[in-house]
Amino acid sequence: MKFSRIPLIALALATAPAMAADVEVSLTDDSVKGQYNAFGANSDIQFGVGHTYHEGSRHITNLDLHAQGRTAIGNLPTTAGLGMRGLYWDDDHLDGGALGLGGYAIVNLPKVPGLSFTGSAHYAPDILSFSDSESVFNVEVRASYRVIRNGEIFAGYRYLNTDLEQYHGDIDLDEGVLAGMKIYF
Numbered sequence: 373m374k375f376s377r378i379p380l381i382a383l384a385l386a387t388a389p390a391m392a393a394d395v396e397v398s399l400t401d402d403s404v405k406g407q408y409n410a411f412g413a414n415s416d417i418q419f420g421v422g423h424t425y426h427e428g429s430r431h432i433t434n435l436d437l438h439a440q441g442r443t444a445i446g447n448l449p450t451t452a453g454l455g456m457r458g459l460y461w462d463d464d465h466l467d468g469g470a471l472g473l474g475g476y477a478i479v480n481l482p483k484v485p486g487l488s489f490t491g492s493a494h495y496a497p498d499i500l501s502f503s504d505s506e507s508v509f510n511v512e513v514r515a516s517y518r519v520i521r522n523g524e525i526f527a528g529y530r531y532l533n534t535d536l537e538q539y540h541g542d543i544d545l546d547e548g549v550l551a552g553m554k555i556y557f
Contacts, residue, residue: 398552400530402427405546409436412556413451413478416441426546430463432532438475451478457494459508461534461545468505468534470496486518490528498535506535514550522556 392412398405407422420436438455453476460469472494480488496508514528532546 392556394554394556396526396552396554398526398530398550400546400548400550402548403546405530405550405552407434413440413442418453418455424546426463428463430461430545432459432461432545434459445477445479449480449482452476457510459496459510459532461505463543463545466504466536466543468501468503468508468537470501470505470508470534472496472500472508472510474510486524488516488518490514490516490526501534504534504537504539506537508532508534512550516554524554525552526554527551 392414394409394412396407396409398407403424403426405422405424407420409418409420411418416439418436418438418440420434422434422436424432424434426432435458436455438453440451440453443450443452455473455475457472457474458469459472461467473496474492474494476490476492478488478490491511491513493511494508495510496505498506501507510532512528512530514526516524516526518524528550530546530548530550531544533542533544535542
């Protein structure tokens with residue numbers, strides 16, 4: 373008795389949960405960042421992990437966990453997320469980290485297919501910061517254009533700052549105009 377594998381494969385694919393992911397790479401004048409996001413915009417949750425190398429041997433790692441959903445700002449379709457971003461940074465003799473609370477919004481413009489605007493902000497006060505960090509503030513804004521079905525390019529601005537506990541000052545961990553690309557799979 374000979375069975376065809378095609379119906380079994382089709383059944384397995386049909387019953388598997390729908391899952392999409394993306395990988396992005398962005399550059400500033402002084403840094404390069406890679407980010408992996410595990411789920412697509414239709415998922416109720418988003419998990420991501422990223423790493424930034426900043427010129428001068430500074431390393432910054434982030435873990436993101438957000439509840440997300442579809443909404444609208446005015447009549448513009450929007451994907452929004454609320455949650456947390458864990459950050460850890462290491463720079464020569466200093467290191468620190470924080471658990472920042474915040475979120476993001478991705479606004480699409482229906483009259484210009486492929487064009488979207490993204491903004492994200494996360495803040496960690498002293499109580500949610502550790503080691504040399506006293507508080508951490510992270511914000512990013514960007515404009516994206518989907519060039520092909522599974523790829524887009526973007527440009528924007530990124531700012532990541534921490535107050536230093538022992539030194540009564542602050543340091544910009546990563547800051548500048550950025551450009552990058554995102555691949556969906």
